[in-house]
Amino acid sequence: MMFTRGDISHDIDEVHNHANPTTDIEIVDWDGPRDPGNPYNWSLLQKWTMTILASFTTFITMMNGTIITVAHEAINEEFGISDASFPNSYWPVASWALGGACFVILILPLMEDFGVRYVFLFTWLAFICFVIPQAVAQSFATLVVTRFFAGGCVSILANTSATVTGNIWDSEKARNIPVSLYIIGYVAGSSIGPVIGAPIFQFLSWRWIGYLQLIWLGALFPVYFFLFKECRGIAILGKRAKKLREQGRLAYTQHELDSEGSSMWRIIVRSSTRPVIMFFTESVVFVSVMWSSFTIGTLYLFTQSVEQVFAGLYGWSAAQCGYVQGAIVIGEIIGWAASLFSAKLYFSSASRNKEVPGTPIPEARLYLAIVGGIFGLSGGMFIYAWTSYPDLPWIAPAIGLGVVGAGSVIVVTGISDYIVDSYAKYSGSAIGIAACGENIFSAFVPLAAMAMYSNLGFQWASTLLAFISLALSFAPTLFIVYGKEIRARSPFMREAMVERKNSFDTV
Template identity: 75%
Template sequence: MVFARGDVSGHDEQAIDHNDPGSNIEIVSWNGPKDPENPYNWPLRQKWTLTLLAAFATFITMMNGTIITVAHAAINEEFGISDADFPHSYWPVTSWAVGGGCFSLLILPLMEEFGVRWVFLLAYVAFVCFVIPQGLAQNFVTLIVTRFFAGGCVSILANTSATVIGNVWDTEKARNIPVSLYIVTYLVGASIGPVIGAPIFEFLSWRWISYLQLIWLGALFPVYFFLFKECRGIAILGQRAKALRKEGKMAYTQHEIDSEGTSMMMIVARSATRPLVLFFTESVVFVSFMWSAFTVGTLYLFTQSVEQVFVGLYDWTPSQAGYIQAAIVVGEILGWVGTLFSGKIYFDSAARNTEVPGTPIPEARLYLAIVGGVLGISGGMFTYAWTSYANFPWIAPAVGLAMVGAGSVIVVTGISDYVVDAYAKYAASAVGIIVTGENTFSAFLPLAAMSMYNTLGFQWASTLLAFISLALSFAPILFVVYGKQIRERSPFMKEAMLEKRRKSFDSSV
């Protein structure tokens, strides 16, 4: 998705006249394939610095979504909210996730036009501004509204990692570890919120949960301001062109010329509608949407069900229930190690690819993801379900939580990698609708947790979730078996495969 600014003539006093042979327009591009300012040519240390900064930003901002869940009783008491018939205390998390879904489709494309650095820094400052009223809120509505915008800012900050990775790592092999690192920090950040929030709430108060976030966000801002460099190639070339225009030259990037006359509204409309087209016409996108969204939604559901189960079985406090969610985090880290083996399986598949010889098979990304879904998420939910008895030690259901955590990282990583490989230049739109699904399920699935676990009981409520996860894990097997036929019927995937064939042919010549 290329986000255009509008009429290129708005950049300075000079307008581009394509029909004037004497205009002497200079097309600004890289100074050869080894241009040191091209992010693909940056030193390895510089690439990893930016990648790790982006991943850490993902981690510290994602925890904002769930960090206050351990303090719901105190917030309810202060604002006169009741959870007797419905989990109203979850609305601040719901609004946060809805904000993330809205902003991810509308604001993230700005990075394609204005570059990564300034959009990131402005979103960072805006996020801090919306954390302040979370700590100072004098009514429940203020908390819900400010968290909507905070969630929107986080969707930009947390997804910066994906943009950075695509801008500085130029091959699939080079991107393999950075992508898996991004996904594990994304999921761990969401899961660790209650773990970090529990001691803050226990020893201070629920308002200090926001105050401490302000302290560490403020302390880190100078680090990001000075070290977070621009990595978007179009933006770097645009800065070169602007400098040349100040010298009186008619210098423009190809992107500026191509974008001439294209309004912002036109591109926003295109970037917002293409994901919907893929969702309704592509079976792969639809199944990936449901599988990934349910997986991430389940992690958010644990912020509700874990407290119900562990308080109900072991008479724990909400803070203690927050600590036990560290089991999910441990599982997610172990799952990240598993994704490294998934990468090896994928690249080894190139040796047996008869469709595009020498190129890995896209469906190979799903092999370990299916195993992670069946054994990790479904198996973990079954374990969590049928060890939820008071006569079982607390470690037993905690093991189930860890299994789900491990499976979730493997599944989400496999889905992301597969969609990117299969859809190539349309991957941003496909991933965009999947992220929207993850935010939607994270917002609303946990609202059903209290009623479901009270009505069905701890065992059968988790069993129901396990069977849904099992069904979703079996569906992608069809993609593995009929992958070639599915790709041939999809105009989007067919175009991606033709591009791979062309590149494979060029490299062999």
């Protein structure tokens, strides 16, 4: 599969000097529409095996970001860190999220040229290497620095699920449930970290949080090594072309020929700059990124505010505060079930589409997301805010947490689906900048939690977040009203509309 640009240039020059290039160069492609090597033609068992493996990867690796938060007091005591004037104990999580923001833009594009399997397996091993210092760190700085690289590894592993889904499921209807599994794994993985970390910390020690992760990550690696297959089409074809070249035939894939003269550095630069350009020039991308980022940032903020609120109101320990965050995960599961209804609204919109008849309206993906944002995120935050009184039972603010959890999944699912449908082949860039934004918000928004909840009070701090969420939830209604005009002004979305029409016509 691997080749050098110089090899291709040399071979092509030889063909131009000695033969007719149209007859001597073999373009390696699929052996017809039913080629069993094409991931789109894999059996349902193979497809679902890959989908479940990828979704579980997202879930179990995202957990690493927040699982350590329940042990912040013990870590502070061991390393002499103080949270008296600033939540310094959150820096290991902030650095983890910043690592994710950097790596998701710079490293993830490597899967485009090298395929999924080898990048995935190498990153898994690298992730294990960076989890080791989280268990044996002898200084706070070691913890912060190594978690930066661990977060970078997780950004690649977690987003592999989205890549796998696009590589093996060939239609929007087929991708609906696999994409929703990726979203629930992504969101619930972050939220369940404190829930899993709580009993480990309570009955063992904070270092065992790292030890146990090493045990299950190491035990799972052989499973992925044998079951996680290459599913990137150009990588599979590239391997076939390499075998043919070893037989003396001048065989290349179209991707190899198109990439001739492009260095890996150029590929990375192109892949990393387009998301930034889209963020500043595409209103849909800008609003979607801000909405999604604030939603994920709020979930990470709960790792700080929940302990502050429940310890302050009910005198709970850090472990107990970790357990109660299970309400968020329960809400997220409910939200995942509700988000499946969004697909019905989306596909039924095809009968109303006058712009491109026969194809669903992209903005229909936002119908349920807006409802989830208003009544889920905002409504849940209002409940969490105004039930935060010591004379009310703990279940009351916990219900608010659950409602926020449900809204978060509905919103993130709607945004992800909308971006993919609106930007087609450019959706990877839009999703990439969204993931970057989510990591940046996850790194910095929770740092303000302690000051907000101390200075504004439990009620008004959560109310402020609720109003921000409410404003962000209403903003996408402009896309529903002016969607046609917005698409007409965007060169990316115009091209996507043509591709989507062709795909539905083919079906």
